Amino acid sequence: MEQNPAADPTHATSSTVPAQPARSGSRRALRWLVPVGAVGVVALLASGALSADAKGNLPARSAAQLLAEVGNSKVAGFSGTVVEKASLGLPELPDLSGDSANTGPLGLLTGSHTARVWYAGETKQRVALLDSLGEQDMFRDGRQLWQWNSDTRTATHTTLPDAAAASATPAPALTPDEAAHRALALIGPSTSVTTDPAGTVAGRAAYVLVLTPKDASSRVGSVRISVDGKTKVPLAVQVYARGSQKAAIDISFTRFTEAVPSNDNFNWTPPAGVTITEPTPPRHPSGYQAPITRVPAMTRTGEGWTTVAQVKNVPSLSALGKQSKEAGVLLGSLPQVHGTWGSGRLFQSTLVTALFTTDGRVFVGAVDPELLYQAAAR
Numbered sequence: 001m002e003q004n005p006a007a008d009p010t011h012a013t014s015s016t017v018p019a020q021p022a023r024s025g026s027r028r029a030l031r032w033l034v035p036v037g038a039v040g041v042v043a044l045l046a047s048g049a050l051s052a053d054a055k056g057n058l059p060a061r062s063a064a065q066l067l068a069e070v071g072n073s074k075v076a077g078f079s080g081t082v083v084e085k086a087s088l089g090l091p092e093l094p095d096l097s098g099d100s101a102n103t104g105p106l107g108l109l110t111g112s113h114t115a116r117v118w119y120a121g122e123t124k125q126r127v128a129l130l131d132s133l134g135e136q137d138m139f140r141d142g143r144q145l146w147q148w149n150s151d152t153r154t155a156t157h158t159t160l161p162d163a164a165a166a167s168a169t170p171a172p173a174l175t176p177d178e179a180a181h182r183a184l185a186l187i188g189p190s191t192s193v194t195t196d197p198a199g200t201v202a203g204r205a206a207y208v209l210v211l212t213p214k215d216a217s218s219r220v221g222s223v224r225i226s227v228d229g230k231t232k233v234p235l236a237v238q239v240y241a242r243g244s245q246k247a248a249i250d251i252s253f254t255r256f257t258e259a260v261p262s263n264d265n266f267n268w269t270p271p272a273g274v275t276i277t278e279p280t281p282p283r284h285p286s287g288y289q290a291p292i293t294r295v296p297a298m299t300r301t302g303e304g305w306t307t308v309a310q311v312k313n314v315p316s317l318s319a320l321g322k323q324s325k326e327a328g329v330l331l332g333s334l335p336q337v338h339g340t341w342g343s344g345r346l347f348q349s350t351l352v353t354a355l356f357t358t359d360g361r362v363f364v365g366a367v368d369p370e371l372l373y374q375a376a377a378r
Helices: 036-042 063-072 176-184 317-323 325-332 369-377
Strands: 078-087 110-119 124-130 135-141 144-149 154-159 191-201 204-213 220-228 234-241 247-257 275-277 298-301 308-311 336-339 342-348 353-357 362-365
Touching (some): 063 176, 176 220, 176 234, 176 247, 191 247, 308 369, 317 325, 336 369, 342 369, 362 369
Antiparallel strands (some): 144 154, 191 204, 204 220, 220 234, 234 247, 308 362, 336 342, 342 353
C-alpha cells in the first residue's frame, strides 16, 4: 500500500542554517500552466535545514542537501501519471475563460484531475490531460509542437522559432516537479524548512521537505514536498491551509517510471477530419510560449507567501453576468465589499481569497482579504 507522507502535517523536526538560494538554471524544461487561484500558493520562499530520517534504505540528508539536490537534479527521462486534487472550498466553477470548465485553468481549482506525462529531454515532452469527455494533449518533438483537443477535434501546430527555447513549452496541468521548483526557486528568509520521516509515493521511497511560512498574513499553513530518493525528482506536493489537517491542494504522482520514454510518445499525426490551425509564433527574449488556453494577463504585488496576483483583461462583473448565467449567479452570491479602491465582491476559503472589482479587476492570493484591498488600492 502506498503511504501518503502528508498524512501528518503537524509532525516535523527542525533546525536552522543560513538560507541558500536553490539553483534553478538546470531544472527540467517542463513549464506548466498554473491555476489562477493557486498563484499565491506556489510563489514560495524557503530557508533553514535539518537531517532527514532515512527510510527504505535512503541515506540521511539534511534539508539543505535536499534543496541543492532537487535544484540540480538531472534525469534523462521519466514518465508517469499525476493526480491533482483541489479542495479549496470553491463551488463548481463556470467557464469564465472560454475553455472547458473541467480542464481550463479555473476548472483545475476544483475536484480531481488526472494527467499523464512523458519527458525525454528538453526538446521531447508530452502531456495528456484527461477528463470524462475527452483529452487534451501537448506533443513537443524538437521544434515541432502539437496541441490536440479530442473533444473539439481541433489541433494547433507550431514550429518553434528556436529548438533551444525548450524552457517555454506549455502544458495544461501543474505537476509535482513544477510546483516544487516554483517553491524552491525563491528561497529567502520568510519560510522555515524542516523534514519529516521519509515516506512512499507511487511505490518509491521519498524524502519529505516541510515548508512553513513565518508571515501570519498568509493562509498557507505548510507545504510538503516529497522528493524521490533515487532521482531527486519531486513526486508529490501538498499544500495545507493554516490550521487545517487536510491538504487543500494535492499534486502527486500515482505512477512514476524513470526510464526514458520511446520516441513514439512524441511523434503525433493528426487523425482524419481534424481542424488544424498554424499560428505565427511571436519571438520573445525568453523564448516562445505557445498558448494552449486563453489566460488573462497577470501581474503580482508582494512577495513570497503574501504574493497577490492581479488578473487583467477580465470583463466587469456586470459583463460576466451577461456572458454566463452561472457566472452571474456565482458572483452575485458573494458578499459585497468596498473601500478606497472601489467596490466589488469577495470570495474567501480556508486557503484562497479573491476580490472581483466592479471595474473588471481580479485580485487573488493565499492571503487575508486586507492584502487584496491594499493591492487594489495601488
